[in-house]
Amino acid sequence: MIKQALVYSVSFFIFPTVLQFLFKPEINWVDNIGLSIFAFFGYIFFAWMNKSAKKDNK
Numbered sequence: 812m813i814k815q816a817l818v819y820s821v822s823f824f825i826f827p828t829v830l831q832f833l834f835k836p837e838i839n840w841v842d843n844i845g846l847s848i849f850a851f852f853g854y855i856f857f858a859w860m861n862k863s864a865k866k867d868n869k
């Protein structure tokens with residue numbers, strides 16, 4: 812679960828950074844890092860909720 816969350820959050824960091832590098836004069840590092848941290852914890856929370864919901868249904 813952690814490995815998948817890391818892949819998901821790194822993609823949320825790399826994609827906006829590359830777009831900003833190509834199309835804007837500056838890169839908003841703090842925004843990109845914050846987005847990736849939010850994506851990491853969001854993915855963990857979503858996976859945790861799905862796992863607990865599947866456990867309750869059994």
